[in-house]
Amino acid sequence: MLSHFFLMVVYALLVSIFFTVLWRRDRRAQVTLFLQLFLGMVGGGLIVAWLMFPFPSGPPAPIP
């Protein structure tokens, strides 16, 4: 359940709802802004992940 993708979606959901309620009053404008923010964050994350795919991850960093 606690996958990277799940946590990214939860984070995007929280932040999108927050800024939607903070910045917009009209319901239609709220829906538009929410979709822009949410899809922008999740889609942007997926695109960055896809671009990073060819690069090797290397050995795990030591825990200090």
Added chain:
Amino acid sequence: MAETDSSEAPPAASPDAAAAPAAASLPAAQLVMAVALAWLVPGLGHVYLKRAVRGLIFFALVMIALIVGCSLQGNLYQPIRGQWLTYLATFGQACAGVPYFVMRYGLHYEGQQEAPGYEYGTAFLLTAGLMNLLLVLDAWDIASGQKE
């Protein structure tokens, strides 16, 4: 005191309506009270300013971010001498108000660096504090009449 948010909607629903000058400024004492309440408890400043629904939504969002951050064992920063970014991070998290101090001094929560969700949890905890900082500024704008 509180009324629903249904009366808050501007008659002409433009996307930038929230940024338009809306009302007269409140007296200084009420302005300070709104800002102080907004910092102490997420969303309480909006409830004080008769934006109850919005305030409850903000309270829920900040608390969810804090709870998720804690459940992932994210870092609750404290200032470390010589590491100036820890001062900035501590300030950011302390902007969450009373919940931050309850976690720090009441529950003695610190986070666990070895936990698999440590980095994500830290991001959630920082975000909760910074969201409340924006709520404090929003309460200031509403109380000073710069925003509806």
